[in-house]
Amino acid sequence: MGTGAPHWARTLVGVGLALAVVAVAALIGVRALTERYDSSVARGQLLDDDARRDRTDPDGPLNYLLVGSDRFRGADDADQRSDTILIVHLPAGLRQAYLVSVPRDLLVAIPPAPNGYRGGQDKINAAYDLGGGGAGGARLLSATLHRLTGLEFDGAAVVDFTGLRRVIDLLGGVRMCVDTEVRSVHTGTVFAPGCRQMDGAAALDYVRQRYDLPDGDYDRQRHQQQLLRAMLDRAGQTNLLGDPLRLDSLIRAVGDSLTVDTNGVPLEDLVLALRALPADGLVGVRVPSSPQLIGQVSYVVLDDGGNALFAAVRAARMAPWAAANPRWVNRL
Template sequence: MLGVGLALVLLAGLAVVGIKTLSHRYDSSVTREQLLDDDARSGRTDLDGPLNYLLVGTDRRAGSSEPDQRSDTILIVHVPAGRREAYLVSIPRDLLVAIPPTNGFGGGQDKINAAYERGGGGQAGTQLLSATLSRLTGLRFDGAALVDFSGFRKVIDLLGGVRMCVDTEVRSIHTNRVFPTGCQRMDGAQALDYVRQRYDLPGGDYDRQRHQQQLLRAMLDSAGQADLRTDPMKLDQVLRAVGGSLTVDTNGVPLEDLLLALRALPPDGMRGVQVPSFPQTIDEVSYVVLDNGGNGLFEAVRSTRLPAWAQANPRWVTRL
């Protein structure tokens, strides 16, 4: 969805023929795999009505021969009918869930980001993660994407950085860099370092989720401000970098059809949603558990009532 969002910003105002031409040109740069478990797939090949996509962020592209077993970012992207807004529902990485059995794993209770690891990472790991989420939420997905956030570092740099507003000073546990409060321009390495932080933040992982949502919006804003359509060489670099950072499962829908269906979706129509939940220590292990089953969030997504749920639960919603 972020790749589609960037493409929409870059292609905004182009005629249909222009979108088709460019989507054909960059189609080959995107890796395609079956990322969804059969039981987690909607089976729809049309783009009518509301859409639900699974977005998984890793530190390494799927198919790498080296370990890439962490899925530190898990988002359900819900696009209501009408295509005028999108909701980014962040799933807490430590959420306690029931992971179904798979090859070499008998199933059981664990943190949700362990599902990706139990499945072996990459394509198989995303399939197990999608099956876990589908059982938890009752949702079936219209597509999925693996995002290599290390690869997105290059995209951010090509866009000239992103503007991020830091509300609480934090020191990186990875680089020891200090991020002072206030709005500031960050390059790719700084932005990705910042949105990985959760320790010493008032909201812990909830703040990390919000910062990741804000980064997605900031990248769309930078793409719109760069006016890359007047710089064909830079446009080519950015689109190839975006494509090279994505592994997608479009459920059989051509990429150009997805672009055309979502072309009216404005960047300022994005909302960040956090799952109603709270931290809890069980047997000396720190987890996140659902608050009252998620306080009706997943039911609202299934029944296409998420906009109404968001209005009734402003504590868990952020306009990005």
């Protein structure tokens, strides 16, 4: 395996979709497994050229962009706003991952796009739609984040939540702990405080809620980060080797859920690398910001603390930043 090989995989770990495949890689044989996995994962150019990093230090800190959307492949809907935006930062050594949740209502300057969009100020989750959804939407979103943060990315992935629901079900559900009662605005389900096993539909319903929660969208971001941790924990507990039919179904479900931009890293190397990051190595981070009403529209506005966060990511100094800013760090 080359020196630049084992890095994109950490992003898939952060998403929590591919660890179940890795759990049996050593026993089944990496090449046989990746041949099955490779054919089921869609590829795309998800990063804008200015937002893509030309790797010079393959063992150094890495940044990935993860986008969660209710629709991606084959979507015709005019409204394809990204429901989840995560910057995943991996310090050198690749034994930890900081999951930086970008507020969906963050007010940003969105640059012009090749599809004719002329650029302007809007909520950041509009960038995916304004870029045309799909790969074009992801590229405009990456360009927007690059302009906002100064970050360049080593890869990207778009996750279709519909496929993610099946992945969770094939894992046998996930254990989620509800700290504040919330009623789903989508299904009417009431999630009472306490820990319980949730199937895919319930887990995704729960982590989409933000109304009537003490910290609104910040709580939603924390719940989504907790879901990623729960999926990693569950994947590590599941004996897929003894159930090849379930394994094949899981691989297909993962493929149906993901479109990736690996930045040239071979998939076989990625699968080998997925074993490096433990589930307890995930750290949830909120972007320092505050809600504001501007022209009768509710936005989230970045403050100086947010700028300091992105500076810490650029300088690969997230550990001291997190120690100095516990208010913005989530326990997962």
